[in-house]
Amino acid sequence: MRHTAPADAAAVDLDAVDLRDPDLYRYGDPHAVWHAMRERDPVHWQETGPGTGFWSVTRYRDVEKVLRDARTFTSEGGTLLTLLGQPDPASRQQLSTTDPPRHTEMRAPLQRLLAGRTADRHRDRVRAAARGILAPALDGEPIDFGVAVHQLPVVMFGTLMDLPEPDWTRLTELAEMAIAPDDPVHQLPSGAAATQHRAHRELFAYFQDAATARRKALGEDLLSVLLTMTVEGEPLDRGAVMANCYLMLIGSTVTVPEVPKAALVELIESGRYADWAEHPELLETGVEEALRWASPANHVLRYATAPTELGGKRIAEGDGVVVWYGSANRDEEIFPDPYTFDVRRTPNRHLTFGSGPHYCVGFAIARMTLRVLFAEMFAAFSDFELAGPVEHIASNFVAGITRLPVAGKPRPGREPW
Amino acid sequence: MTRWRITVDQDRCVGSATCTSIAPDFFTLDGEDRSCPAAAEVAPADRLADAAELCPTSAIAVVDAETGLSQVD
Numbered sequence: 380m381r382h383t384a385p386a387d388a389a390a391v392d393l394d395a396v397d398l399r400d401p402d403l404y405r406y407g408d409p410h411a412v413w414h415a416m417r418e419r420d421p422v423h424w425q426e427t428g429p430g431t432g433f434w435s436v437t438r439y440r441d442v443e444k445v446l447r448d449a450r451t452f453t454s455e456g457g458t459l460l461t462l463l464g465q466p467d468p469a470s471r472q473q474l475s476t477t478d479p480p481r482h483t484e485m486r487a488p489l490q491r492l493l494a495g496r497t498a499d500r501h502r503d504r505v506r507a508a509a510r511g512i513l514a515p516a517l518d519g520e521p522i523d524f525g526v527a528v529h530q531l532p533v534v535m536f537g538t539l540m541d542l543p544e545p546d547w548t549r550l551t552e553l554a555e556m557a558i559a560p561d562d563p564v565h566q567l568p569s570g571a572a573a574t575q576h577r578a579h580r581e582l583f584a585y586f587q588d589a590a591t592a593r594r595k596a597l598g599e600d601l602l603s604v605l606l607t608m609t610v611e612g613e614p615l616d617r618g619a620v621m622a623n624c625y626l627m628l629i630g631s632t633v634t635v636p637e638v639p640k641a642a643l644v645e646l647i648e649s650g651r652y653a654d655w656a657e658h659p660e661l662l663e664t665g666v667e668e669a670l671r672w673a674s675p676a677n678h679v680l681r682y683a684t685a686p687t688e689l690g691g692k693r694i695a696e697g698d699g700v701v702v703w704y705g706s707a708n709r710d711e712e713i714f715p716d717p718y719t720f721d722v723r724r725t726p727n728r729h730l731t732f733g734s735g736p737h738y739c740v741g742f743a744i745a746r747m748t749l750r751v752l753f754a755e756m757f758a759a760f761s762d763f764e765l766a767g768p769v770e771h772i773a774s775n776f777v778a779g780i781t782r783l784p785v786a787g788k789p790r791p792g793r794e795p796w
Numbered sequence: 797m798t799r800w801r802i803t804v805d806q807d808r809c810v811g812s813a814t815c816t817s818i819a820p821d822f823f824t825l826d827g828e829d830r831s832c833p834a835a836a837e838v839a840p841a842d843r844l845a846d847a848a849e850l851c852p853t854s855a856i857a858v859v860d861a862e863t864g865l866s867q868v869d
């Protein structure tokens with residue numbers, strides 16, 4: 380999907396829009412749809428069948444309200460639109476589909492492991508990976524940055540989990556098959572459902588083996604924390620450990636690469652790459668703007684636990700409520716000139732990592748990784764240009780780019796890597 | 797005796813309840829689930845520094861009440 384100003388929001392027919400359709404994100408313009416909804420029907424009911432459907436929440440303040448109020452809007456019925464109306468098998472097993480107070484107990488040891496100092500310990504490996512991704516462009520030849528940058532997140536995940544490096548590439552492939560099975564880049568000839576099924580089977584078998592081995596050699600890694608933590612007085616059972624390994628893999632691999640991809644496209648098209656690259660003091664505000672701009676997670680789903688009111692609409696108990704991060708992050712009430720990529724934007728309280736109790740637990744590592752990648756890119760290249768058409772991912776969950784051919788202008792006289 | 801001063805920037809707080817789970821005796825959530833210090837000045841405690849460090853939006857400041865120096869690294 381494009382991240383720029385929508386072409387024609389006025390022409391959008393809200394009754395005909397299907398925000399579930401993966402092709403909307405591959406070929407269409409979801410920002411036009413969200414813009415139209417924010418203006419005309421900010422809490423919008425989409426019917427999916429006779430008497431069934433879901434609410435789309437598109438304004439910043441309403442999105443924030445839903446995310447912060449876990450009592451009224453539960454995660455335990457599942458958080459993905461594709462599973463709307465079906466019970467989530469990982470309910471109360473996986474961090475993201477567990478409500479407080481159980482959630483609080485599960486989250487604390489993970490948050491402790493993932494915060495500040497851990498991110499610092501990973502910095503050198505992330506820098507080496509960033510250089511590995513960019514090095515092939517140093518001779519001025521085009522690279523597909525959309526493909527290459529996917530080497531990055533598994534460096535975080537693989538290191539956090541202490542998994543053998545030769546397995547990392549396959550883990551990335553499987554994560555992408557699992558989360559965007561409709562996308563032709565990853566799809567098996569047997570179709571989307573089979574692609575996803577295959578990825579899940581292989582991943583769970585892999586994590587199962589890793590867990591069995593790790594129990595005999597516990598360390599300070601993420602897998603060891605999952606294997607030893609107690610919640611409500613009991614250790615996590617096998618299924619819960621697997622479900623959380625899976626969540627951590629998906630949470631890290633499919634989101635992080637989309638930030639530099641979306642930012643690079645915009646920097647090239649607006650001719651403003653150099654403006655950021657020449658100002659190292661803007662690294663942090665620029666990364667926050669890239670996070671707002673990219674909004675890699677499109678949505679999250681909640682269910683109302685009681686009748687409530689939102690944006691003037693009556694929500695019934697049990698209704699599915701979908702918040703659209705990309706829309707909240709373009710809300711003109713909060714962000715002046717929301718369709719301008721402004722590396723100096725402050726304040727910038729984007730909702731890219733969510734809000735409330737489920738606020739992304741990987742935020743510190745994600746931020747560190749992005750800062751390192753942009754710093755390395757700016758140090759080595761004075762500019763980039765597009766070297767072919769940009770292609771977008773077919774997924775209502777990840778706002779993503781699959782193909783992004785670019786050619787860089789290496790800086791003369793730069794320090795060798 | 798050293799005292800620490802705690803402040804929470806309510807504009808930055810996203811209500812992740814990290815501090816109230818790590819250092820429940822030092823923080824409470826208000827009616828809108830924003831964190832507030834239970835007392836403005838307290839005796840030093842490791843878990844207080846942990847809570848400030850782990851806050852997802854760095855909304856918590858913990859300083860030495862006399863010198864004003866930050867106690868979070």
Ligand code: HEM
Pocket residue numbers: 446454458474475476486493535626627630631634635638674675676679730731732733734736737738739740741742744745
């Ligand atoms: C730019 C990168 C990232 C983005 C945009 C992102 C986005 C998000 C969002 C929006 C949520 C909230 C979901 C909800 O409210 O239900 C979330 C939760 C989560 N993220 Fe991230 N994430 C990123 C990176 C990471 C990384 C690197 C990891 C792992 C190391 C990770 C692991 C998780 C986990 C485990 C949760 C569930 C937290 C909970 O339910 O308490 N994420 N993420």
